[in-house]
Amino acid sequence: MCGIAGFASLDGQSTPDAPRRLAAMSRLIAHRGPDGSGQWVAPSADVGLAHRRLAIIDLSPGGEQPMLGPNGLVMVYNGEVYNFLELREELRSRWDFRTKSDSEVILAAYSVWGEACLEKLRGMFAFAIWDPATKSLFCARDRFGIKPFYYTVVGGRFYFASEIKALAPILPDIATDPLALVEYLTFQYAVTDRTLFEGVTQLSPGHCVTVKSGEIKVRKWWDVRYEHRHGQTPEQWAEELRALTDDSVGVHLRADVQVGAYLSGGVDSGLMTLLA
Numbered sequence: 001m002c003g004i005a006g007f008a009s010l011d012g013q014s015t016p017d018a019p020r021r022l023a024a025m026s027r028l029i030a031h032r033g034p035d036g037s038g039q040w041v042a043p044s045a046d047v048g049l050a051h052r053r054l055a056i057i058d059l060s061p062g063g064e065q066p067m068l069g070p071n072g073l074v075m076v077y078n079g080e081v082y083n084f085l086e087l088r089e090e091l092r093s094r095w096d097f098r099t100k101s102d103s104e105v106i107l108a109a110y111s112v113w114g115e116a117c118l119e120k121l122r123g124m125f126a127f128a129i130w131d132p133a134t135k136s137l138f139c140a141r142d143r144f145g146i147k148p149f150y151y152t153v154v155g156g157r158f159y160f161a162s163e164i165k166a167l168a169p170i171l172p173d174i175a176t177d178p179l180a181l182v183e184y185l186t187f188q189y190a191v192t193d194r195t196l197f198e199g200v201t202q203l204s205p206g207h208c209v210t211v212k213s214g215e216i217k218v219r220k221w222w223d224v225r226y227e228h229r230h231g232q233t234p235e236q237w238a239e240e241l242r243a244l245t246d247d248s249v250g251v252h253l254r255a256d257v258q259v260g261a262y263l264s265g266g267v268d269s270g271l272m273t274l275l276a
């Protein structure tokens with residue numbers, strides 16, 4: 001679990017106190033990353049990124065963020081891309097890797113494939129990439145929304161963070177969103193992109209957002225699709241399920257630190273721990 005935060009100006013105006021704002025946002029999510037922290041502010045001070053690191057892959061300083069690419073891209077990222085080794089091999093001829101981190105794999109994938117890189121990523125993630133060539137901030141959230149991403153617009157600036165508390169100092173007022181409260185009392189969570197804080201929006205699972213030329217564009221990049229297949233026996237379905245589960249558990253074990261399991265005693269966590 002890492003923490004990310006940042007801002008981008010919608011009108012291109014600089015933010016004189018950008019480092020102070022980033023530091024305040026970063027401090028409020030410090031618990032998400034005890035292994036390191038970093039900030040980056042563009043020379044024009046119209047965009048800034050902050051990161052709190054929990055080191056899982058590539059424990060060396062090479063995995064620190066915000067991560068800068070040789071082409072000027074800057075990224076902050078929270079999560080883990082389980083197929084980063086396979087993607088790294090696929091991208092090796094088109095990117096000169098300097099680290100062993102999955103973070104750099106995302107940076108390389110975006111550089112090569114653009115927004116289509118999302119289809120290649122297998123894992124849980126929330127990230128933001130600033131592209132100086134197009135003057136755009138691209139942010140995305142994983143398919144099922146395992147990693148959080150919240151944002152708000154205040155004073156002509158787009159602010160984002162892993163937790164709403166990091167946005168609280170930016171908000172002009174702290175107020176409850178009445179429609180989100182109705183959803184919460186009915187379903188025990190907000191079913192739309194609203195949050196209990198008025199003016200704060202959550203990026204929905206499987207969605208991405210681009211901030212460019214004063215516009216904020218949100219789109220769905222993934223949705224659940226079911227394929228009906230017939231003709232297999234129960235034994236064949238069981239074998240396929242076993243193979244898929246083995247593969248999933250296997251890639252989840254990729255880490256440069258010790259791996260543990262939360263065991264509730266149920267069939268699901270017991271089975272995954274057994275396979276691990």
